[in-house]
Amino acid sequence: METSRDDFVIAIRSAFLKKGTQQRFSLLGLIFFSIIFLTLSSLNFKTIDYLKIAINEIVYRFSFVVSGPENFLKNNYLVINNHFDLYKKNQKNIEELNYLRGKDLSQQIITLENIKYKKLIDDYFIKEKETVAKVLMDKQSPFLRSIIINKGSKNKIELGMIVLDEGYLVGKIVEVNFFTSRVLLISDINSKIPVSLQPGDIQAIMSGKGKQEGVLQYVKGKNLPEINKKIQVLTSGAGEVFKGGIPIGTINIDDEILNNKEDKIVIFHRDLSQLKYVKVVSFLKEKNLLDIPYKKDAKNFENEINETNQQQETLRILLEQKKIADEIRVKIEKENNFLRNERLRLKNKILAKQTFNQKNKTQNEEIKFLKMNLSYGHKCRKNVFNNRYKVGTAEYRNCVLNKGLK
Amino acid sequence: MSNIYQKNIIYRIYKYIPIILLFISVLNEFDFNNLEFIYFSFNFSYILIFYYSLKKSESLGYVYIFIAGLFNDVVIGTPIGLSSLMYLILCGAAAYLRNITLRPSLIKDSIFFLITILIINSLLFIILNFIFDFKLNYPQQLINIIWTFLLYFLFANLFDFFEYYFLGRNNAG
Numbered sequence: 001m002e003t004s005r006d007d008f009v010i011a012i013r014s015a016f017l018k019k020g021t022q023q024r025f026s027l028l029g030l031i032f033f034s035i036i037f038l039t040l041s042s043l044n045f046k047t048i049d050y051l052k053i054a055i056n057e058i059v060y061r062f063s064f065v066v067s068g069p070e071n072f073l074k075n076n077y078l079v080i081n082n083h084f085d086l087y088k089k090n091q092k093n094i095e096e097l098n099y100l101r102g103k104d105l106s107q108q109i110i111t112l113e114n115i116k117y118k119k120l121i122d123d124y125f126i127k128e129k130e131t132v133a134k135v136l137m138d139k140q141s142p143f144l145r146s147i148i149i150n151k152g153s154k155n156k157i158e159l160g161m162i163v164l165d166e167g168y169l170v171g172k173i174v175e176v177n178f179f180t181s182r183v184l185l186i187s188d189i190n191s192k193i194p195v196s197l198q199p200g201d202i203q204a205i206m207s208g209k210g211k212q213e214g215v216l217q218y219v220k221g222k223n224l225p226e227i228n229k230k231i232q233v234l235t236s237g238a239g240e241v242f243k244g245g246i247p248i249g250t251i252n253i254d255d256e257i258l259n260n261k262e263d264k265i266v267i268f269h270r271d272l273s274q275l276k277y278v279k280v281v282s283f284l285k286e287k288n289l290l291d292i293p294y295k296k297d298a299k300n301f302e303n304e305i306n307e308t309n310q311q312q313e314t315l316r317i318l319l320e321q322k323k324i325a326d327e328i329r330v331k332i333e334k335e336n337n338f339l340r341n342e343r344l345r346l347k348n349k350i351l352a353k354q355t356f357n358q359k360n361k362t363q364n365e366e367i368k369f370l371k372m373n374l375s376y377g378h379k380c381r382k383n384v385f386n387n388r389y390k391v392g393t394a395e396y397r398n399c400v401l402n403k404g405l406k
Numbered sequence: 407m408s409n410i411y412q413k414n415i416i417y418r419i420y421k422y423i424p425i426i427l428l429f430i431s432v433l434n435e436f437d438f439n440n441l442e443f444i445y446f447s448f449n450f451s452y453i454l455i456f457y458y459s460l461k462k463s464e465s466l467g468y469v470y471i472f473i474a475g476l477f478n479d480v481v482i483g484t485p486i487g488l489s490s491l492m493y494l495i496l497c498g499a500a501a502y503l504r505n506i507t508l509r510p511s512l513i514k515d516s517i518f519f520l521i522t523i524l525i526i527n528s529l530l531f532i533i534l535n536f537i538f539d540f541k542l543n544y545p546q547q548l549i550n551i552i553w554t555f556l557l558y559f560l561f562a563n564l565f566d567f568f569e570y571y572f573l574g575r576n577n578a579g
Contacts, residue, residue, distance in 0.1 A: 007506070015501035027501065030472045031494045037476075037487030042537055052486050059433065059480045066433040137481070144483035144540075175483075182483060189541045 053177050060148050060180045064136045105312045109305060116301045131155055131280045136180060138273065145188040145208060147171070147275060152179045157280055162242060164279045168269040169193075169235060169246045173280065181280075185272050186214060186248065195248060195266075196236035203236055206248065206266055212273075214249065216264035233266050243283040372400050379404030420572045424458050424465045432478045447546070448553035449523075451478070453561045455493055456519050459500035462569065471497060485538050492526050499525075512562055520555045527551055 016028040025033075040048040082089075133149035151157050153176050161173045163183045171191070175182035184191055187208040195206045195216070202219060209215040214233075230250040237244025249268040380399035382388045388405070389396035399405060431450050451474070458466040475490025482489075499522040503515065527547060534540040 011502050011505040014505050016498050025469055025472075027468055027494055027498050030468050031491060031498070034472065034475070034487045034491035034494060038485060038491065038533070041486050048486065052480070055476060055480050055486070059477050062477075063433040063481055066430060070434060146483050189543060 056175075056177045057179055060136055060177075063148075067137065105308065105315065109308050109312070112301055112305050112308065116305075129156060129161070129280075129282045131157065133157075133181075133278055133280055135275045135278060138275065144190070145185045145272075146174070147183045147185065147278075149181050149183060149278060149280070150179065151280060152177045152181050154178055157181050158282065161280050161282045162246070164246070164281060165270045165275055165277075167247065169242070169248050170270055170272060170275060170278060172242075183278070186268065187212065187272050192217075193242060193248070194236045194238035195233050196244070197251070198232045198234060200231070203238065204264075206233065209263075209265070212268055212271065214266035214268065216251075216266060219264065369397065369400060372403065376400050376404045421465065423568070424454065424462070425467075425470050428454055428466065428470070428474050429477070432474045433481060445549055446553060447550045448557050449550060450561075451493070452496060452523055452526075452554055453519075453558050454565075455496050456500050456522070456558070457562055457565050459497040460504055460515060461565075463501065463504065466497075468494065468497060484534070484540075488530065488533060492530055495526055495529070496522060512559065515562070516555065516558045519558050520551075523551055523554055 016031075017026050037048065041052065131151050133151040133155075135147050136150050137148040149163075157173060157176055159173055159176055162169065163171045163173065169186060171183040171185040171188075173181050174184040185208065186193060186206070189208050191208045193206045193214075195204050196202065197204060197216075197219075204216045204219040206214045207217055216233075230252060232250055233248045235242040235244055235246040235248065247269055249266040251264055251266055377391075377400060380388050380396055382390050389399055428451060431454065455466065455471060471493045472490045475488075475493045476486060478484075478489040478493075479486045499518070503518050507514070531542055531544075531547070534542060
């Protein structure tokens with residue numbers, strides 16, 4: 001017993017205290033060093049913070065370089081895939097474009113009205129700062145789903161700023177270095193966002209779950225409304241962390257969700273693993289109360305809304321006219337085609353008749369000649385006693401038709 | 407003479423491959439630890455560190471492992487020093503196993519590896535949850551541990567093959 005304990009102690013001592021051939025520090029020393037690092041960073045020790053920022057700057061740049069070949073392959077694969085899908089995508093895009101063009105004007109009106117009403121209730125935010133940043137690293141770990149962007153405190157990035165990708169929420173800034181910043185993605189389990197479900201205006205908190213999904217927690221109200229379509233998830237603006245109304249994702253409604261048997265999963269609008277450029281923004285509440293300048297603004301908005309309404313009405317009339325003109329054109333084209341075909345048919349018929357007549361005329365002349373040949377042939381035919389015409393010649397024919405020689 | 411010199415350079419490059427692999431696995435965006443699949447992920451760094459600390463302790467210096475851990479923390483966003491601590495504990499466990507083993511076998515190594523990564527991950531969860539208030543997905547971590555354990559067999563053989571054919575070193579174990 002005593003011997004085995006000694007062996008254990010010797011083995012442990014050898015493992016943790018003995019320096020190897022090329023080891024400059026013992027394992028125990030380095031473990032203590034790590035623990036010191038951990039403790040100081042948990043206590044927010046300033047020196048550790050500076051060290052961390054320095055390491056961050058170096059590692060992010062290095063990591064960007066090291067990930068170069070992999071990103072190159074990944075991008076090329078995506079480009080090739082995109083090329084294969086180009087035709088289909090183009091067709092789909094054209095269809096969507098036509099559909100969206102129609103919707104655009106109505107949306108403008110709704111936006112202007114929305115701004116007007118938000119100003120009325122003093123809940124209108126304006127963009128204070130906006131910076132476009134490139135995603136340096138997209139390193140997803142099991143502990144933290146985050147990305148690193150190439151803008152930092154040098155570019156006036158601040159903690160808590162919102163990160164958008166084409167207008168959709170993707171995360172917020174949680175760490176700012178001088179040249180770089182870390183964005184906590186909305187798919188992270190630690191990210192809690194106050195959201196609002198539309199239609200129905202149900203309030204909830206969304207937490208990250210998995211790569212492309214979020215899960216609703218603390219849903220106000222027992223069940224989601226029984227709507228047979230997708231529910232839109234937007235930021236609610238509660239807690240003033242995020243501006244209200246930023247789209248996040250959708251929830252597909254099925255029976256299990258309605259019966260509260262399953263988690264309410266939010267499918268994000270943006271693919272968070274494919275982020276390349278993001279927009280970092282902060283919003284400011286507009287200080288507009290019901291004073292004279294605001295009234296002026298309101299009037300301007302009213303005018304703008306009226307103008308857009310008029311434009312939409314004109315556009316509608318023009319579209320209606322175009323539709324009618326198109327219908328008439330199609331009708332005329334059809335008639336034209338029919339008449340052209342009819343003319344061709346009649347022309348062919350006349351030609352056939354003319355040919356037939358010509359044939360008849362020739363036949364009649366031949367019959368007339370043959371009949372006359374029977375009566376007057378002997379008067380024109382050449383024989384040993386006279387010197388008339390040979391049978392079959394033109395002179396003989398003329399002679400027969402003239403009823404003999406005159 | 408130049409032939410010997412060239413061979414020496416290539417040998418040196420091969421010798422540094424474990425360190426290069428460790429730093430690439432830590433710095434690269436492509437992470438086996440967080441793949442696209444729900445039921446498949448493993449920690450390549452753990453396998454690499456354990457194998458080389460156990461079999462070829464001179465290949466990976468503790469200082470390099472410590473620095474790789476710091477880099478890993480910065481890249482994945484965990485508190486600085488945490489990964490270093492885990493990596494070094496793993497090294498310590500491997501060194502202990504090396505000291506007590508008389509007749510090494512892959513099965514014994516892998517079972518010891520499983521116990522070590524279970525302890526390490528438990529420690530990691532305790533520190534992250536209770537000190538730094540991080541939330542973790544436990545089933546995912548368990549899957550990660552199981553796959554790391556299972557793939558140890560494959561990678562141990564691969565590393566053996568590499569050591570034998572490229573460096574001409576016989577497996578110590």
